Amino acid sequence: MKRRDFLTSATSSILAANGLASIAGGPALAATEAAANRLKMPPLLDTRASGRLQLTAQSGSADFLGGGASKTAGFSQNFLGPTIILRNGPLAAEVRNTFGEAVTAHWHGLLVPGEHDGGPHLPIREGGQWTPDMQIEQDPATVWYHSHIHGRTAEQVNSGLAGVIHLTDGRDDQRGLPAEYGVDDLTIVLQDRRFDRSGRMVYSPSMMDLMHGFLGNRMLVNGQAGAIAVVPKGIVRLRLLNGSNARIYNLFFEDSRPMHLIATDVGFLPEPVALQDLSLAPGERAEILVNFAEGAPTVLMSDPGQAFGVLPFISDDTLTPRITKLPAMLDGEQDVILGPEVRTRRLSLDMGMGGMMMGGGGFAINGRSFEMGRIDFEVALGSVERWIVRSTMIAHPFHVHGVRFRVLKENGGSPRPENSGWKDTVLVTGEAEIVARFDQPAGPDTPFMCHCHILEHEDAGMMAQFTVT
Numbered sequence: 141m142k143r144r145d146f147l148t149s150a151t152s153s154i155l156a157a158n159g160l161a162s163i164a165g166g167p168a169l170a171a172t173e174a175a176a177n178r179l180k181m182p183p184l185l186d187t188r189a190s191g192r193l194q195l196t197a198q199s200g201s202a203d204f205l206g207g208g209a210s211k212t213a214g215f216s217q218n219f220l221g222p223t224i225i226l227r228n229g230p231l232a233a234e235v236r237n238t239f240g241e242a243v244t245a246h247w248h249g250l251l252v253p254g255e256h257d258g259g260p261h262l263p264i265r266e267g268g269q270w271t272p273d274m275q276i277e278q279d280p281a282t283v284w285y286h287s288h289i290h291g292r293t294a295e296q297v298n299s300g301l302a303g304v305i306h307l308t309d310g311r312d313d314q315r316g317l318p319a320e321y322g323v324d325d326l327t328i329v330l331q332d333r334r335f336d337r338s339g340r341m342v343y344s345p346s347m348m349d350l351m352h353g354f355l356g357n358r359m360l361v362n363g364q365a366g367a368i369a370v371v372p373k374g375i376v377r378l379r380l381l382n383g384s385n386a387r388i389y390n391l392f393f394e395d396s397r398p399m400h401l402i403a404t405d406v407g408f409l410p411e412p413v414a415l416q417d418l419s420l421a422p423g424e425r426a427e428i429l430v431n432f433a434e435g436a437p438t439v440l441m442s443d444p445g446q447a448f449g450v451l452p453f454i455s456d457d458t459l460t461p462r463i464t465k466l467p468a469m470l471d472g473e474q475d476v477i478l479g480p481e482v483r484t485r486r487l488s489l490d491m492g493m494g495g496m497m498m499g500g501g502g503f504a505i506n507g508r509s510f511e512m513g514r515i516d517f518e519v520a521l522g523s524v525e526r527w528i529v530r531s532t533m534i535a536h537p538f539h540v541h542g543v544r545f546r547v548l549k550e551n552g553g554s555p556r557p558e559n560s561g562w563k564d565t566v567l568v569t570g571e572a573e574i575v576a577r578f579d580q581p582a583g584p585d586t587p588f589m590c591h592c593h594i595l596e597h598e599d600a601g602m603m604a605q606f607t608v609t
């Protein structure tokens with residue numbers, strides 16, 4: 141059965157299963173439900189005027205499904221953190237920790253030295269604080285932040301220690317892009333979470349969960365279950381973050397309306413690319429433009445496997461559309477010449493069954509499980525390297541700290557559109573070739589990480605560390 145046929149016959153039941161039947165039932169019903177379940181944006185934390193950023197990692201509680209409170213964590217709130225607006229220039233950050241155990245604040249996608257990266261070597265102890273004086277200098281992008289304690293990342297991120305960063309240069313009006321936060325510029329954090337029968341969020345991975353990564357049984361968007369996005373009848377920008385521990389989304393709209401990809405992980409594309417499907421693996425971001433001018437409700441869905449509703453959209457006549465046509469061009473770079481490649485490295489993302497049965501040693505890179513005290517390789521500062529990355533057993537999303545890279549080849553061919561721009565995380569479905577110039581320094585005390593972003597795999601040892609000197 142083709143997808144469309146499947147959807148035609150199955151959409152109503154899918155929506156019903158997700159508690160979204162009213163959307164299929166018609167806009168009148170939907171409007172009532174939307175008022176109660178309207179998608180909320182994380183609070184804004186605008187650092188542009190002050191150049192200062194203050195966050196507190198804390199424990200909290202949240203009642204996601206109306207069945208009682210779950211224990212959670214967040215940055216400066218109960219679950220997840222604020223959306224931080226950054227501009228280039230100095231940034232004095234201050235991250236406090238009252239969570240109850242050590243955390244870090246890793247800036248996933250910010251191009252900063254190892255000492256500011258917030259990786260596993262920069263723990264903030266309970267009651268302590270971390271005050272990196274950073275310098276931000278990179279193209280606009282949607283990046284994010286999350287805790288990165290080795291062996292604890294999966295549970296801490298699952299509990300909510302993550303948030304989004306909008307790095308902006310204030311020129312989105314000139315680009316013709318929607319930029320009104322929460323109106324036509326929406327932050328969309330996609331997270332599946334597992335809830336028990338009483339409706340409480342649980343994290344207790346079994347051996348099978350470790351193998352495949354921990355999957356949830358409910359979708360949360362910005363920490364909300366059953367949310368409905370309300371948008372103006374115009375062009376709307378969605379800044380999508382896959383903040384899930386392990387789930388890979390293959391996103392599409394129920395009515396097949398195109399998604400116009402404008403930015404990948406770390407920057408804009410040269411022009412919008414119309415897609416029917418968009419793959420988004422853990423750690424990846426994508427910015428898309430979607431046309432809601434005709435006002436018809438629709439649902440953002442995901443497969444593979446069983447298709448399910450991720451987020452329904454309805455339009456609101458009282459919201460004035462600010463942008464009504466797609467920009468023809470953006471200012472992302474097309475052909476990037478990073479410089480002569482000095483070195484090719486091969487990295488194998490290993491999942492050896494035998495080793496795992498023997499006690500968890502099977503998750504590794506190039507046969508070696510991660511060790512905090514071992515530097516795995518050294519990269520020369522300013523050099524350009526080509527890495528050939530292979531996945532074993534299943535597809536692994538591969539993230540490199542401290543650089544933005546380009547994907548040269550996927551499985552011997554041209555990269556998919558999702559991987560055609562600047563990236564810091566790439567889903568390796570077999571073999572991927574990437575190229576990067578290593579412009580940020582990282583010494584042996586605070587090396588950069590490269591790892592699988594299925595967080596259970598990362599914690600189990602599918603991670604390596606390298607210096608850039």
Ligand SMILES: [Cu+2]
Pocket residue numbers: 489535536537592593594597598602
């Ligand atoms: Cu993996």
